[in-house]
Amino acid sequence: MAETNGMELAAYYQHIQEEAQLRTLEHAERWSTAVLNTIGLYVDKGTRKALAAALPDELSDDLLKKFWLAHFRDEEMTKEDFLERVGRRAGNTDIQFAAVPTTAVFRNIKTFIDDDVNKQVADSLAPAVSELWQGA
Numbered sequence: 052m053a054e055t056n057g058m059e060l061a062a063y064y065q066h067i068q069e070e071a072q073l074r075t076l077e078h079a080e081r082w083s084t085a086v087l088n089t090i091g092l093y094v095d096k097g098t099r100k101a102l103a104a105a106l107p108d109e110l111s112d113d114l115l116k117k118f119w120l121a122h123f124r125d126e127e128m129t130k131e132d133f134l135e136r137v138g139r140r141a142g143n144t145d146i147q148f149a150a151v152p153t154t155a156v157f158r159n160i161k162t163f164i165d166d167d168v169n170k171q172v173a174d175s176l177a178p179a180v181s182e183l184w185q186g187a
Contacts, residue, residue, distance in 0.1 A: 059107070060107055060109060060110075061076075063083075063107075063110075063159050063162070063163075064076050064079040064080055064083065065079070066155070066159050067079040067082060067083060067152065067155045067156055067159055070151075070154075070155035070158065070159075071151045071152035071154075071155040072151070073152060078152075079152075081141050081142065082137075082141050082152035082153070082155075082156055083110070083113065083156050083159075084113045084140070084141075085137050085138075085140035085141035086137050086141075086152075086153055086156040086157070086160075087110060087113035087114040087156075087160075088113055088114070088116070088140055089133065089136050089137045089140060090102075090114060090172070090176075091113075091114045091115060091116075092124075093124055093125065093128065093133070093175075093176060093177065093180065094124070094172060094175040094176060095124065095175050097171075098171045098172055098174075098175040099114060099115065101167075101168050101171055102114060102160075102164065102168055102171075102172055103115050105163055105164040105165065105168050106160070106163050106164070107163065110160070110163070124177075125177060126177050127177060128177035128179065128180055129177075129179050130179040130180060130182065130183050131146055133153075133177075133179070133180045133183070134146045134149040134150055134153060134183075135149070137149055137153050150183075153183070154183065154186070154187045155187075157183065157184050157187030158187040161187065172184060173185050
C-alpha cells in the first residue's frame with residue numbers, strides 16, 4: 052500500500068470538501084468512503100488491487116473492505132445507477148448532487164495514481180461510469 056503522511060490525506064479531504072462545496076471534512080470523508088466502496092464493487096479484482104496499492108492505507112481500506120459473495124460486475128451500469136449507489140452509501144439520494152462530490156473524489160484519487168492505474172480503472176468500469184471517471 053502507498054505510504055502517506057496525515058497532511059497529504061488531510062489535504063485530499065480538504066480538496067474534496069472545497070471542490071464539492073461540502074460543509075465539513077467529515078462530509079468529504081463520507082463521500083470518499085462511499086465512492087471507494089462503490090468502485091471496489093465495480094472494477095475487476097486486478098484493478099482493485101492495483102488501485103489499492105497506489106492509494107494511502109486509509110483509502111485502500113475503503114476500496115477493499117466491501118464485497119458481495121455472489122457479486123457480478125455490471126458492465127452495462129449507467130452513470131445514474133452508479134451515482135445513486137454512491138449517494139445511498141453517503142447518505143444522500145439526490146443523483147444530481149451526488150455527481151459533484153463523486154467527481155471531486157475521482158479527481159483527487161487520481162492525484163495518488165499513475166497513468167497506467169488510471170487507464171486500468173477506466174477500462175474496468177462500465178462505459179458510462181468510465182466516462183465519469185475520465186471526465187474528472
